Amino acid sequence: MYTAIIAEDSKPILRNIQALIQSTELPIRIAATVSNGIEALEFIKEHPVDILLTDIRMPKLDGLALIEQCKLVNPRLKAVLISGYSDFEYTRKALNLQVFDYLLKPVERHQLVDVMERLVKQLDEQQRNEKDLFEGIVEPEFLSSMELGMDFYTDDKFMLILRRQPFTPELGLDLWTENVIQRCLAEVSAPDGCWVFPTLLPEKFLALVNGSVLNTYLSVHAYMEAVSSGLQVHGIQVSIAAEPQLAGILALVTGYEQLDKMMNEQLSISVRLMDTVYSMPKGMLPSGEMEKLTGLFADMIGQRKKERFTLLLKQQLLNFQSTNIRITELERFIWFLAEVFNNMVSHQHSWDRLSLAGEVELLLARESYDAFGEAVLSWTEQSFELLHLQNKKSGQELFQQLDQYLQQNIYSKLSISDVALKFHVSPSYISRIVKKHSQSTFVHYFMQLKIDEACRLIATKPELKVKDVSEVLSFGDQHYFSKVFKEYTGCSPTEYKEGRIESGSGLPFTTDR
Template sequence: MYTAIIAEDSKPILRHIQRLLESAGLPVRLAATAANGLEALEILKSQPADILLTDIRMPKMNGLELIEQGKLVCPGLQTVLISGYNDFEYVRKALNLQAFDYLLKPLEESQFSQVMQRLVEQLDAQRQMDRKLLEGVVEPEFLPTMALGAELYAADKIMLLVRRQPFTPGAEQWRAPEMRASLEQACAPCGCTVLPAGRPEQFIVLAGAGDAGIPGNAGISAPASAGAWGLAVQSRLQQLGLRAAVLADHLPAGIQPLVSVYGRLDRAMNGRLTIAGELAQPAEADREGGAAPGDAAETVAVRTQLADLIAQRNKERFLLLLRQQLPKWLSRSARLCELERSVRFLAEAFAAVPGTDRDSPGESGCSSPAEEAGQFMAGESLESLGEELLAWAGRKFEALQEPCRKSGEELFGQLDRYLRSRLYAQLSIGDAAQHFHVSPSYISRIVKRYTSDTFVHYYMSLKIAEARRLLATGPDVKVKDVAELLCFADQHYFSKVFKEYAGYSPSEYKDACGTGMR
């Protein structure tokens, strides 16, 4: 739904425009009317709109001046000029001001409807483009229904990036609806737009750069104002029981540059956030993982040693080295991203050991090393994290040291029963993988391991065995009916496959069955 403002000093004409707008059947809501340009401009300042329908000749401020000033307040404002004068000079000025169209009084319903229809289509196209710009920034599930209202386009915005401090309780409070309410409360009295970001437990807060509610606007420079606002929001969230890390961008930006602004803040947040939930100084965080070059090299060397011990299945030495390294990884001044990289590196090293099923789900249903690492990062207790990592690594070694035959045998048994129950259907390897919540390549390896055959050939052999049983039940059974029952495309294809697997055609098999052959 789009919002519109009408500026017209003649009350009869104003009512006529209002009736035309209401009867057009378009997703446009009349937000306000004004009797002159100055009044309309004040309305736009307090109530941003998508569409402005304005007369040219009005007291206090004419329509051309209103459009010029209105676009400064609402950069995305679409305007339609209405005049009783067919004057080329007016048209030229309207074009210079990028007015959408120019209508002559008296307004005709069909002409008005056509112009408004085209205007709405243009707004729709622009909103769709803006949504695409925000892909990767806003949470994917939220983006399709995200309201791109006039207030988002009204002025350049200051952006705050807010995320939950690591290893703090209250994860349930960081769900989108609850956090939207909390952030709006923390930002009061200034109005703000809250968007769930692409990363979990991370939110974008946008507020107008000139909003009086942002601390520091009275005579303080913009960088100081944005930084002070971020600290104020962080303090208010703390009072609400939410421990957050908050980072502000100092330069106001329109909706299109917001993508690059978010990317800059996201990288800074990811690189500077410590395990204690504080933001390191930029100069320190610019170093890899926030550590000195020597420390980074040492970290890489330790990771390599740990990966070698995993490959050697040397559990005792691995756990000893990991226990020695954990105090450094879990230091309160250490970078969170470095801990995450280290844990993900270990998960990948365990998954890479020859003979393990990389495509099978990991612990707690995780399907990738990144997800396993993410589970540790989402924890609520730093104190217990070290022992949890050691216990996790111990379980990983136990899994490596078992032949894993039991789990494979169990899955194959379940798969075999599943295929036999679906002989009268058409089943693909993708269907089977989805049913057992594993990858198709894992299904393929399991079938190959226990049958020395491919999934397709094994499934087809079961179908042909069933076909032989059906054909042998009596002379009245028709080959065509059996082919249809087992979901073959046609009788000819069924006969071809049957002969390939059985060594003779269905008819020959029926004849042989008649002489006692089975």
Template sequence: MSMYKVLIVDDEPRIRDGLSTLIDWGELGFVVVDKAANGIEAMNKYKRLEPDLIIADIRMPEMNGLELVKAIRSAGGAMHVLILSGYADFEYAKQAMTLRIDGYLLKPVDEDELMDYLAKLKKELDQESEYKRSADRERGTSTETAILAMLSEDGAKHGQPQAIREWDAFEVVLIKPHGLGTEEALAYAQIRKNLEDKFEPAGRGIVFQLEPYIGLLLSGGYHREEWSRRLLYQDIQAACAEYADDFTAAAGNQATVWSELRSSYLSALDLMRRRFFLESETIATAGSGTPFVARSQACSDKQALDGAMAGQKLYWAVDIGKRESIVRQVEEAAAALIKLGRGETEFKAEFVQLLSDVLDKLSVSRPEFNTREYRARLLELYTELHCRSFLHRIVGILVDIADSIECSSGRSPIARMIDLIHRNYSDNLKLEKLAELFNYNSAYLGKLFKSETGEHFNTYLDKVRIEHAKKLLEQGMKVYQAADKVGYANVDYFHAKFRKYEGASPSAYKKK
């Protein structure tokens, strides 16, 4: 019986040695082939040993566990990974979810938990080995070999196979199934067989293996007509239905001669790399994109780079409990990030950070509000496969938060503005920004505010700030500290405002 190779990586010798003797590895189908004290040493040993499983500490000098996994993944490494940590750290767990980690174990390692992981991994590795052997046998067919050779960089050297000499056009479609479950290799193989049964007997196309995708070489220009794209999508959907939760499919440019096949493949591959931002439930083609991609293209550079207020405005939208404002702020932030060229991982991470900032501010402005449940839901965002569903889930979280706090959404906009000012007077509150949230013209909103309060917006805000500053000064706080605490970055400006409303300087008031 073949054994699967394990590399243990930890900067503590006792952990490395302890793990290697903790269980009977051989009985479970594994063998510890080596140990490493840090990520750099592990990288060198990985290249030489090609282990099937790496068990790595998340915190190590020089190169930590996540950096190690990211480096190996970037180089094409497809090994399984178990991460060890002495810290139940949200930030690390969040990163780990983007790197295809099989398990996340806290130290000291529980023997039974580790054995359960290994039993599951053994089953997956057995399936992958069997699938690889089967795929290797199938890959020997001349047509698939010719297609794969043509898609390589020196593809022009390979002739067109006999089986498709009569085709007058070609088109490469790449298919990526998602959520294949525990028996991933078998599900992948069955989807491929279903596609072969659907396309090959009828001469509609040839299925080929191109991990992590299933390739489909179509006869003719399938994506030229809406009806044909819809038919193609339905056929792929039927092939995946029993074995995958979802899938992404991207069609390359049409090739009219065999020598253009690689160009079709590269255009499909480029779409696949941007698949997170493409519409779901359709075949991606050149020019595909969500409404957020279209909106980003319409953004000016100034709009795209003006991200400093994004978290602030999102928090205000939640605070006033206005759903349409929440939706608008989320979509504007999405368009700005796409305009800045953010990839899927960066896009998700920056949005999660935005939501974390909103929760942080709510913890301060509403100390009675428990944010724990919502912070736990942030990790779920990383499982979303498409931009649209990702943003929909974000809106859902924010609306749930707005519904759970006493945002008084039934009250007038002015009443809600007053509440917002009294809770957030130290923020950079601007009438123009609040008008956007309420979907009002700023001049009109200013008149409404003056009519109901008897004060201009800026005057009202200044008076609230000065009242809070007086309390801070009475408590012994220094003038420049009080100014900053209530929202005045310029202490001279604070002096002028204080004297205007109190008839004395902050220093004189403090001495009273």
């Protein structure tokens, strides 16, 4: 529904226009009717208005001057002039003032309906374009029914992201809602406007606040503290990140991603965030430390060292708490453990990505960090039990997966570290598995696969040169390839090729593994 005001000093004409609009089914509500430009301007200063219909000649403030003044108050206002035939040329020139259209007196129904239908269509299109700005940020169901009144556009704003603080007591469904957050912010912001939008993630809300609120608060940070205190009254603990620079809607919404990234990087497990500037986050592990840490725990999982794993995990969780680690780092660590356990269990017990995400989300949603730690220890213990319950085929299954992976990458240059990274286990564990099931080292096993493939290529594609076979199998150096080939087959590639030609055999040579 769009709001309109009619400014016309002739009461019969004013009543006629009002009645004509009300008789249509157009989504237009007449908010006020006034008899002069001064009254119209005062109303528009105090109320959100979408449409102004004004006579071109009025006492105190004529129609053109009124439109000019109103545009300063509300640049988005759509204006329609009402004029007589004697003012027609004057009216036509007024269209340069971004007047939407004009109505000639006496105003007839078909003329008014035509103008107002086109005006409503333009307003609808404008609203759709503005909704598109929020796509990918605001929750889709809310976005589909979202209506932003004209007062939303009357002031530059600053942006807040409010995120429910991790490891705080679970809120009831009736508390962490857009209505409750909107009401709390409205109380803090009054008499200035603020708008709250639920985002794609249920733990976050976006808020846009009129810059005029800074007439009440000394700074954006002071306002943020007031918001936090107001929410705490309802038992809601939040972290808040803000873009303090006042700007229009387009600039703010397009900057949401950067502000959200800053919040995600800065958010920690125990200290509420109140930040308006981007800085290198504290509570981050030094470069490379997370890789070492996860590698250590992955090795213990691979070797089924449950007791040592549990002991070190307890200590690490305490370390995370004492350093107030960032949520992103903690989530990264838990995700890694989840994926290692998942890759170690058999297919019949493994989780898909969605189920795994649900497991991690439940762990991170605990009401306190201590409860989170207990849940993690319980979860890892259950995961170890699942590994223990697997029969001895598990090692054979992993070896079969390794063999399949090496066969698929026979033309690549793979190291044992590359394979260990792929399967989320340690290189030493890969070495033991390969030794146990092939009686060979990883290097010799993979090299044997490559030499078998070289024999097949030489036998089936005699047109290939030794250099070509060497390159395609990623040996790099032809002489090195020939040396390795002879070690594994007892003859050089050239001798092997000539022997195949002399024997006339088309079957590939196969070495014993």
